Amino acid sequence: MGKGTRTRHQRADQLSVVFCDLDFDRASRPFGRGTAPAPPEGWAVARAGLVYAAWNGHRLQVTGDELIDGPHTASRLIAALRGKRLVVGHGLLSCDLRAVAMVTGVPDTVVRRSVDTLALAHRLRGTRYPTGCNLSDLAWENLGVRRTKPHFPDRLGEPAQRGDSDPREDALLVSRLWQSMLTEKTLSWGTGMSISTHQGSTVLTAQHLAELTGRTPQPEAHHWRDLHRFKGLTAADLPAPTLIREVADQLRRADLIPDRRLSEEELFTACQWLGVHQNYEVRDRMASGRRLTKQLRQRLGQALWESMHVPYMIDVMRTRQLSKTSVHAYRKSRQDMEYQARIRAQIAAALRDQASP
Incomplete structure (x- = not known):
């Protein structure tokens, strides 16, 4: 050669x-x-x-x-x-x-x-x-x-x-x-x-x-x-996430998430916090031009809050695991549950007036 x-x-x-x-x-x-x-x-x-x-x-x-x-x-x-x-x-x-x-x-x-x-x-x-x-x-x-x-x-x-x-x-x-x-x-x-x-x-x-x-x-x-299990429901296939932004704007006005306009990527990421089935349903409704149900809006509001408070959510899950063997972690986990219940109530109140039927 x-x-x-x-x-x-x-x-x-x-x-x-x-x-x-x-x-x-x-x-x-x-x-x-x-x-x-x-x-x-x-x-x-x-x-x-x-x-x-x-x-x-x-x-x-x-x-x-x-x-x-x-x-x-x-x-x-x-x-x-x-x-x-x-x-x-x-x-x-x-x-x-x-x-x-x-x-x-x-x-x-x-x-x-x-x-x-x-x-x-x-x-x-x-x-x-x-x-x-x-x-x-x-x-x-x-x-x-x-x-x-x-x-x-x-x-x-x-x-x-x-x-x-x-x-x-x-x-x-x-x-x-x-x-x-x-x-x-x-x-x-x-x-x-x-x-x-x-x-x-x-x-x-x-x-x-x-x-x-x-x-x-x-x-x-x-x-x-x-x-893809979600063929046709990926970010490139869907219209602008207006339905998610409506929920985000209501939470922003209630001071539950940061006071800024979220990007489309952040809005789609919030859907990922819903879990597989509700993620699918929100995206399917966006694709077909249907409104979100009251239950979906409230769950989406919670997912938006969680996606904006990731360090806290990771700490919650870590504490929940430790609570099986630690009395201190168990007490903190109970406090976390009470705090999250208050947040869910605030989210529901912020979305109640404009929830879709």
Whole structure:
């Protein structure tokens, strides 16, 4: 092979990659083995961790990282993912981008450059509910690394108890898993149990390696928009969230939420705090031009308040967990319940006069 040919092959193997991991303020997980996961369209995006790297065909070199926190996390994430980099995440297509799409637009150009290591692991394992493929299991089975961050919140429908975890840590772990899959050309998975023995593995074919490096689009990327349970009810598909803004304006005038005009992304994010079924109903009513019921308006008002008081809500959930073993936490949890009851009454009073039939 001549020098020019060798140089062209080396350039073809070089990739700019960004590894992505998301934290959620409100999410849910399945309970019990063989239980289907709860849909990510009801999850509220909190933070995003990005790790930037360069791949030369043999080794991955990390070149930087970024933490996206604060307001408008979803849209700022999409802005960071624009460009020509390959985007890699564990659950990126099957979970993360589906949650992001509920509050801001996700361009097809980003989806086409996305690689989901969880989706590939699920296909390779090939069972109906392929347990043992979460990042904790794969990191242990393939890297010998114990992951300390939980892969889902502790309780169904409760805010993620993030503590001091940083999503960049998981993004870096995904980068190590991705590199291992390319260099070792194998993938092993666990049993899905907290204490597990090695469950199985498979040899990665040239087709799998092409998926991982973006030379061949993943099937999940090609059919990504068909994965949505809420097809037609994402932020890009819906009209302006006027119905949500009406409720927000009433709460703002009652001094229950910050005195400023909320962005559309913040309004759509409040829907994510409703839970899956009420989230679906509010969006369906917006899409069909119907008004909200009195019950939905009051529940939406509560969700708006919660989405504007995230640190408090996370503290409430943490206290509720601790109250099972701590008398002090139990007393504080009772105080939280009384305070939340007063807030719900204030929300109901603020919305009562203009509630829809």
